Amino acid sequence: MQFDDLLSSITPETFERLVQAVELGKWPDGVKLTEQQREHSIQLVMAYQARYTPSEEAFRIGADGQLVTRSKRDMKAEIKPADTIASFPLNSSSEAS
Secondary structure (H helix, E strand, O other), rough: HEEEEEEHHHOHHHHHHHHHHHHHHHHHHOEEEHHHHHHHHHHEEEEEHHOOOOOOOOOOEEOOOOOOOHOOOOOOOHHHHHHHOOOOOOOOOOOOO
């Protein structure tokens, strides 16, 4: 089986199980992943994410397998004034008497 065929045969449910296995270090039945299983699972998770779940994260793997980074300027441009949680004046014009 070719890698692309393997990747296209992964269902969203299988993908979630692979993610969980990588995060916890064990399969859903409790059996610990071997180092080789862990490495292969990480590669599958990264490849699946790159191909089927594109993200706008600052650092991610693109569909071509290359690391994609976004500049600080691009990330700042996405922040809108409406995203501000709170704002306080630096100088108060009315002082308590």
